[in-house]
Amino acid sequence: MKTIEQLLESKQIRVTAMRLLIYKFLAEKKVAVTLSDIENAFEKADRTTLYRTIKTFEEKVIVHQIDDGTGITKYALCEQGCNCDIKTDLHLHFHCNNCNETICLTDHKIPQIKVPDGFVSENVNLVVKGICDKCSS
Amino acid sequence: MKTIEQLLESKQIRVTAMRLLIYKFLAEKKVAVTLSDIENAFEKADRTTLYRTIKTFEEKVIVHQIDDGTGITKYALCEQGCNCDIKTDLHLHFHCNNCNETICLTDHKIPQIKVPDGFVSENVNLVVKGICDKCSS
DNA sequence: TTAACAAATGCACTTCCATTGCACTTACTA
DNA sequence: TAGTAAGTGCAATGGAAGTGCATTTGTTAA
Ligand SMILES: [Mn+2]
Ligand SMILES: [Mn+2]
Ligand SMILES: [Zn+2]
Ligand SMILES: [Zn+2]
Numbered sequence: 457m458k459t460i461e462q463l464l465e466s467k468q469i470r471v472t473a474m475r476l477l478i479y480k481f482l483a484e485k486k487v488a489v490t491l492s493d494i495e496n497a498f499e500k501a502d503r504t505t506l507y508r509t510i511k512t513f514e515e516k517v518i519v520h521q522i523d524d525g526t527g528i529t530k531y532a533l534c535e536q537g538c539n540c541d542i543k544t545d546l547h548l549h550f551h552c553n554n555c556n557e558t559i560c561l562t563d564h565k566i567p568q569i570k571v572p573d574g575f576v577s578e579n580v581n582l583v584v585k586g587i588c589d590k591c592s593s
Numbered sequence: 594m595k596t597i598e599q600l601l602e603s604k605q606i607r608v609t610a611m612r613l614l615i616y617k618f619l620a621e622k623k624v625a626v627t628l629s630d631i632e633n634a635f636e637k638a639d640r641t642t643l644y645r646t647i648k649t650f651e652e653k654v655i656v657h658q659i660d661d662g663t664g665i666t667k668y669a670l671c672e673q674g675c676n677c678d679i680k681t682d683l684h685l686h687f688h689c690n691n692c693n694e695t696i697c698l699t700d701h702k703i704p705q706i707k708v709p710d711g712f713v714s715e716n717v718n719l720v721v722k723g724i725c726d727k728c729s730s
Numbered sequence: 731t732t733a734a735c736a737a738a739t740g741c742a743c744t745t746c747c748a749t750t751g752c753a754c755t756t757a758c759t760a
Numbered sequence: 761t762a763g764t765a766a767g768t769g770c771a772a773t774g775g776a777a778g779t780g781c782a783t784t785t786g787t788t789a790a
Binding site for chain 2: 576
């Protein structure tokens with residue numbers, strides 16, 4: 457079990473106080489978060505720092521971006537050793553129309569999708585919308 | 594074969610010059626369009642009118658909205674007698690990473706997606722990204 | 731045919747999220 | 761410990777989406 461420090465260093469990311477805090481925040485959350493969510497959690501920090509931290513995490517494949525159709529991009533931690541950058545490891549996302557939360561269904565891989573002749577598939581985004589387990593019970 | 598006027602009237606939409614023009618514009622396009630695309634095509638018309646026309650078309654299920662992950666919502670005409678409002682008739686969309694165009698693959702229906710126990714699926718958005726037929730040849 | 735009403739259009743303005751330039755501070759490295 | 765590269769904060773910008781209100785256009789019924 458790596459520490460967060462070790463994880464960041466292994467990805468050539470400098471360890472800073474802010475980055476550790478943001479990482480921990482993401483790790484505690486079970487759901488995908490928006491930039492505003494992070495902003496609200498760290499009111500003393502500047503929005504730009506949070507923004508660029510997330511962008512750094514994204515580049516280094518520590519978080520992945522989720523477009524759940526709400527118009528606001530969300531982010532969630534990648535799994536250990538995930539390869540979401542190179543198209544393997546495409547799991548689906550679920551967006552709850554009731555509580556508005558979006559979660560990764562990491563063990564629900566996206567099925568192979570057939571496209572017409574001449575088309576080349578490089579990536580797939582699959583979002584299921586409905587009612588989540590917490591809201592349906 | 595209905596005229597456009599008849600189609601609009603059958604959906605309780607008043608026929609206006611602007612609406613006819615916008616409908617024709619959408620019909621000629623083979624790809625999904627953004628509001629800006631429409632705006633550029635009709636420079637004398639006001640953005641708001643175009644915006645509200647599209648919204649009206651959407652409500653009356655003449656066009657459907659497409660979220661292709663670019664962050665800009667696109668629109669495309671519905672098929673004759675489509676039921677994209679009531680979840681049957683969910684086709685997939687293809688977004689070309691090269692020419693940035695998005696098209697409806699209307700005869701590629703979205704497969705049944707399994708979700709975990711407790712989750713209820715109401716709707717699915719499936720976007721395949723890659724290289725389109727025009728760009729790959 | 732026209733008066734009255736409802737819907738459509740145009741203009742101005744607002745909000746929200748994403749993104750950037752630049753100055754300043756902090757952290758690594760020689 | 762000085763020098764340099766990266767991180768952070770502040771201010772500003774841009775784009776897309778959405779709204780309030782006045783004006784124009786279209787429909788309907790007297
Ligand atoms: Mn995910
Ligand atoms: Mn479509
Ligand atoms: Zn929920
Ligand atoms: Zn293309």
